[in-house]
Amino acid sequence: MEHITREDGYHLHLLHTKKFKTLHICLKFVAPLERNSITKRALIPYILQQGTAEYPNAIELRQQLDLLYGAVLHIDGSKKGEHHITTVRLEIANEQYIANQSHIIDDAVQLLKEIIYHPKVENGAFDSNVVEREKQTLLQKIRALKEDKISLANTRLIEEMCEGEPYHLRVHGYEEDLADLSAGELYNYYQQMLAEDQLDVYVVGDIENMNMKNKIAQLISKERQSSIVKTDPTVPERPSDTIVEKDQVQQAKLHFGYRTGITYDDPNYAALHVFNGIFGGFPSSKLFTNVREKHSLAYYAASRLESHKGLLFVFSGIAPDQYDRARDIILEQMEQMRKGEFSEDDIAETKEMAINQLKETLDNPQGMIELHYQKVIGQSDKNVEQLIKEIQQVTKQHIIQVAEAIQLDKVYLLTSEEAE
Numbered sequence: 001m002e003h004i005t006r007e008d009g010y011h012l013h014l015l016h017t018k019k020f021k022t023l024h025i026c027l028k029f030v031a032p033l034e035r036n037s038i039t040k041r042a043l044i045p046y047i048l049q050q051g052t053a054e055y056p057n058a059i060e061l062r063q064q065l066d067l068l069y070g071a072v073l074h075i076d077g078s079k080k081g082e083h084h085i086t087t088v089r090l091e092i093a094n095e096q097y098i099a100n101q102s103h104i105i106d107d108a109v110q111l112l113k114e115i116i117y118h119p120k121v122e123n124g125a126f127d128s129n130v131v132e133r134e135k136q137t138l139l140q141k142i143r144a145l146k147e148d149k150i151s152l153a154n155t156r157l158i159e160e161m162c163e164g165e166p167y168h169l170r171v172h173g174y175e176e177d178l179a180d181l182s183a184g185e186l187y188n189y190y191q192q193m194l195a196e197d198q199l200d201v202y203v204v205g206d207i208e209n210m211n212m213k214n215k216i217a218q219l220i221s222k223e224r225q226s227s228i229v230k231t232d233p234t235v236p237e238r239p240s241d242t243i244v245e246k247d248q249v250q251q252a253k254l255h256f257g258y259r260t261g262i263t264y265d266d267p268n269y270a271a272l273h274v275f276n277g278i279f280g281g282f283p284s285s286k287l288f289t290n291v292r293e294k295h296s297l298a299y300y301a302a303s304r305l306e307s308h309k310g311l312l313f314v315f316s317g318i319a320p321d322q323y324d325r326a327r328d329i330i331l332e333q334m335e336q337m338r339k340g341e342f343s344e345d346d347i348a349e350t351k352e353m354a355i356n357q358l359k360e361t362l363d364n365p366q367g368m369i370e371l372h373y374q375k376v377i378g379q380s381d382k383n384v385e386q387l388i389k390e391i392q393q394v395t396k397q398h399i400i401q402v403a404e405a406i407q408l409d410k411v412y413l414l415t416s417e418e419a420e
Helices: 038-048 058-067 104-117 128-144 149-161 183-196 212-219 269-281 286-294 320-339 344-361 365-377 384-392 396-405
Strands: 002-006 011-016 022-032 072-080 083-093 198-205 241-247 252-259 298-306 311-318 407-416
Touching: 011 212, 011 365, 022 104, 022 183, 022 365, 038 072, 038 083, 038 128, 038 183, 058 072, 058 104, 083 104, 083 365, 104 212, 128 183, 149 241, 149 252, 149 311, 149 407, 198 212, 198 365, 252 320, 269 286, 269 298, 269 320, 269 344, 269 384, 269 396, 286 298, 286 311, 286 320, 311 320, 320 396, 320 407, 344 365, 344 384, 344 396
Parallel strands: 011 198, 241 407
Antiparallel strands: 002 011, 022 083, 022 198, 072 083, 252 311, 252 407, 298 311
16 A cells, blocks of 8 residues: 655655665656756766765775665666656665664665765866766767667657657757756756745555654755646647668668547546557557568567557568558558457456556556656656556447547658668
8 A cells, every 4th residue: 555645845755665675765856848957867877876075986886886785776767658757766674674784764764864865065066077088988879779679769750759848859859958957057957946846755565664754854854845737638730750860770660650539537537558469469469460470571579568658559560562561451450440350358468467557567666666656747646556457347339439549650761772
């Protein structure tokens, strides 16, 4: 069960479970996706892991983590819908299972406080040497996208499909921003982020009678005033079009972008969840069995939902000379969904797989946090148990209604330079 309390400027989510022998503390800072801040937010996680005021380099910081029975720190950035999320996670041993070690959680909270609120600073700025070094780390990450052709194709599809919308922004930021980004400017933005981002703190583990509320209150040392701004999915009134780009690839990437108009809090979300499972979400789906296995047109073929933006993506890898056939057969699978050309057995099997997938996610501490965080980003009261119940109640007619409302927005093809 999730116990949520509104504290002074943040929400505390306590998830008591005896499933794990470890304890997980996770802070999620969220702000609107914006072009002028995305590269700063991408760089900050790298900086924070390179040392603090008390432990001024990455080696000393890692030593402190090792002293906490091998605690694991992870800081990263992601986007959900029109929001950017900076996540700070610390996994530690639960002191209840270690004799005479009743200080571990308090020590872990103090170390987290040091990492978040007392980074290594010189004259009101991040350490300039650290910043310049981590700029290069991020630059390598940005440039690596060119080599990962599947991710590149999906990124380019989103940029074209969501042009003018915040969601088009690249989560790792932009190379052109890095050169002029100073250590002082970055530190000032970080202070703004600490004060203004909405903050949700999750604690997962066997935490009964641990007084975690007071322990976390000692961690959060800044007054904060912020809340998530709700954004409704947009469904532009425009004809779909096809974008073709060429690169040095042997396997072409054929990706589709659809607008569903349905987000996590929508009453139709469970039906969309089942729709996606039948269409392309599982190995038994139409895309996998028809495009990949029956017609041997694709090396891979699958679909994925972006549940906070109301988008559906189809991914496939094809031979460059098979574009027309692959495109037609993928579009045909969507048409079959609209016509209800799937069986009650398909629905029952997909429901079972979808529910099992959700339950398996709950068996992992990080997955548990992410599933519960869906409610926060979606500004919804819908918990996992309720979603499972709604999935069980989905009917064939409900799936057809969802399919009929889905609109094709963009087709994106990344193909070889020699292809016609």
